[in-house]
Amino acid sequence: xxxxxxxxxxxxxxxxxxxxxxxxxxxxxxxxxxxxxxxxxxxxxxxxxxxxxxxxxxxxxxxxxxxxxxxxxxxxxxxxxxxxx
Numbered sequence: 001x002x003x004x005x006x007x008x009x010x011x012x013x014x015x016x017x018x019x020x021x022x023x024x025x026x027x028x029x030x031x032x033x034x035x036x037x038x039x040x041x042x043x044x045x046x047x048x049x050x051x052x053x054x055x056x057x058x059x060x061x062x063x064x065x066x067x068x069x070x071x072x073x074x075x076x077x078x079x080x081x082x083x084x085x
Contacts, residue, residue, distance in 0.1 A: 001056050003043065003083070005076060007031070007064030015039070017046050024050050036075050043079070057083060 001024075004016045010031060017025045025046045029038055047054060060083045066073045 001052065002059040002061060003046070003057055004061045004063065005039075007062075007066050007072075007076075009065075010072075013039075013064070015042050015046065017050055017052070031072065035072065039075070039079060043083075054083065060084065 001017065001019050004014075004018060006014045006016070008014065013029045013031055015027045015029060016023055027042045027046060029035070029042055046052075047057075060080050062076055062080060066076060068074075068077075
């Protein structure tokens with residue numbers, strides 16, 4: 001199972017939980033103030049609704065245009081690191 005965060009632009013991102021090619025759950029997120037809380041809550045909700053344990057996630061992928069030096073880029077890298085523990 002993998003969780004994929006796709007940043008479409010500076011205002012919108014999509015979070016998908018996939019098993020192979022099958023999309024199990026998907027949420028669209030608005031990027032802005034409080035995005036850190038929104039992202040963590042969305043991940044928790046997707047895992048809870050799908051009754052998936054965090055340990056079942058094999059990968060957390062990030063795609064889209066993200067500048068690594070921005071707060072958004074650092075936040076996403078931090079969340080990825082936390083999920084890989």
